[in-house]
Amino acid sequence: MDPSSADPGNRPGRLLTFLGTAPGVGKTYRMLTEGRRRAQSDEKVVIGWVERHGRAATGDQAQSLPIVPPRRVMYRGAVFEELDATGVLEQQPDVVLVDELAHTSVDGRTRRQDVADLLAAGIDVMTTVNVANLMSVRDIAARITGVGALEGVPDDFVRAGNVVLVDLPSEALRRRIASGQVYSVDGVGGALANYFRPSNLAGLTDLASAWLEGTVDETFSFLDHAAGDRPKVIAGVSSSSRGASVIERAAVLAGDDDAELLVVHVDVEDGLGREHDQLDRYRQMADDVGARYREVHGSDAAASLAAVATDERARRMVIAAQGSRLTKLLRRSVASRIRRLAPSVQVDEVRASSPG
Secondary structure (H helix, E strand, O other), X not given: OOHHXXXXXXXXXXXXXXXXXXXXXXXXXXXXXXXXXXXXOOOOEEEEEOOOOOOHHHHHHHOOXXXXXXXXXXXXXXXXXXXXXXXXXXXOOOEEEEOOOOOEOOOOOEHHHHHHHHXXXXXXXXXXXXXXXXXXXXXXXXHHHOOOOOOOEOHHHHHOOEEEEEOOOHHHHHHHHHOOOOOOHHHHHHHHHOOOOHHHXXXXXXXXXXXXXXXXXXXXXXXXXXXXXXXXEEEEXXXXXXXXXXXXHHHHHHHHHOOEEEEEEXXXXXXXXXXXXXXXXXXXXHHHOOOEEEEEEOOOHHHHHHHHXXXXXXXXXXXXXXXXXXXXXXXXXXXXXXXXXXXXOEEEEEEOOOOO
């Protein structure tokens, strides 16, 4: 249901959406601040749903407002908590705060449906959404960041109410992430290096501003002529290769080209007994440099890597060159076969400085 299609016999609620340029810019905090302000003006304000993400400031802002208990949904043997729109209606508030407009519950109900029902009942709703979740610009956001949004919100639904842009300078947001204020400290390495790189954040800010101003087509017309997706660089490693230098070199090349980095582990079943240690190390290195990790199995390393390069439409690949003459010849053979099987891929060989 659209917010503007409420029962004409009642005053429909008013929708206020806090539109974020990226996760962590402060959408939920701004929504809670506005909710507290309206509560201090003697309006009945309740929290229908809020995502704290372990953030202390968000939790502090939410403490002074009553929370409607969530409904419990059983799904595949587990219990999940979701917004209880019926519970909100029973309390008849003037204003309800509903975080994460793009969310879809485990039982298939969109949060947008719940919000529409609350608006139709004459309740004002404050909500939050990221620009990457707006249907008309999801593809552009994915091309900017290399990450697609799974959930979307129709533009008309958001534009039917008022919209407040919430942004934060890229370096300030990156400091928040690095200090663990947005995600756990253990998970910030890849996030900083990939989604939250300064160029991505600047692009998302431009996208959100253009969406508000109605100038997306003009501002991002250059994307219509862009050559393909974001370039990709592959670091090809196996349990018998010295992969640390391969990953390090590939990360440098990816950074120079503003490309996505993939660490591809080829399990050639060589029986050397180092598989688990190498897998753990490569996964950790991939996370540290903000790379995506893929594992492939097969007896032919060259064919496996060429197949991944073709599937990923990668432009460049880095593999290890070993020290002994026999292994060196074999590695040259691997490189030449990759070039033959995937002629559009530039293959670089690096000499590893330490065993991996």
